[in-house]
Amino acid sequence: MTQIFAHRGSAGTYPENTMISFHEALRTGAEGIELDVQLSKDGQVVIIHDETVDRTTNGKGYVKDLNMDEIKTLNASHKFANKYGKTGIPTLEEFLLWFKDTPLLCNIELKNGFQPSMGLEEKVVHMIRKYNLQERIVLSSFNHYSIVHCFRLAPEIEIAPIYSNGLFMPWIYARSIRGRAIHPSLKVISDGMIAESMNAGIAVRPYTVNDESQMKRLFKVKCSAFFTDFPQKAVNLRKKMNV
Template identity: 85%
Template sequence: MTQIFAHRGSAGTHPENTMMSFHEALRSGAEGIELDVQLSKDGQVVIIHDESVDRTTNGKGYVKDLNFDEIKAFNASHKFTKQYGKTSIPTLEEFFLWFKYTALICNIELKNGVYPYPGLEEKVIGLIRKFNLQERIILSSFNHYSIVHCFQLAPEIEIAPIYSNGLFMPWIYARSIRGKAIHPSIKVISDSMIIESMKAGIAVRPYTVNSEAHMKRLIDIKCSAFFTDFPEKAVRSRKISRNKS
């Protein structure tokens, strides 16, 4: 069965990377959640996608330049405020306190391609071990040096490279860095490459799959999983596909 990962939670319908969005992902019937982590100025692991808070909150500034108390004070509902009221940027620890009581899987993307955030890998792995979640976490990044470092620190936690350009025989590359999966942009992966990769024992989880046509295509070829901003739509699409077969 193709697993569905809610991208930044249910980001198409709720404020992305917030507990509100993660709760909706669970309600929708998705198997997994994808979220992004960075470090605040005072070293807290916070869940946010952009390097700055400008787009997703009512605040301004770079995550790396703001203390956690400042970040926490911003309204992260932003464009969804009228619909859902205010909410805040969560820490990874706050997320884990809820997540540990679910049956979900979580893909944590380390956002350290622009700013390196020394110690991010150690802090994230420390929290995963604190909550004993090693079996339910995938660590991914566009910064492949970072996930190799993660593997060296914690070989028991799955790693997966993210990429957005054509990669020749990506299953061989994934194996070479000890990854168990690849996370390609949906724009750069063909059906034959997905099938070939899975045959080689490397899972394929494309991002960001929001059109029903793409969802159906991936479900029909039994792709390992995909990331979507609309988990409810994806779960429905999978159900329809199953009923037809």
């Protein structure tokens, strides 16, 4: 069965990377959640995608320049403010306290491509181990040095490189860095490459799949999983196709 990962929670219908978005992902019947982490000024692991808080909150500034007390005053309801009211930016620990009692999987993307976050990998690995969630979490990043570092810290936790440009034999590259999966942009992965990767024992989870015709394509080729902003739509389609 092709697994469905809710991208930043149910980001198409709820404020991205917030607890209400994650709760909705669970309600839809998706198998997994994808979220993004980086460090605050005082070294807390915060769940937010952008380097700044400008787009998704009522605040301004770089995440790395704000301490946790300041971040907690912000409203992260983004474009859904009129629908859901105020909602905050969660920490990874807050999320894991909830997540550990669900049946979900989770992909944690380390956002450290532009602003290197010294110690982010260590803190994330520590928290995963603290709640004994090594078997249910995948660590991914566009920064492949970062996930290799994660593997060296915790070889028991799956790592997966994210990439947006064409990669020759990506299953071989994944193996070379000890990855067990690849997370390619949907635009750069063909049906043949999906089949070859999976045959080589490397899972394939493309992002970000919101179009129904592309969902159908991935269900038909039995792709390992995909990330979507609309998990409810994907779950409904999978049931309809009976795959």
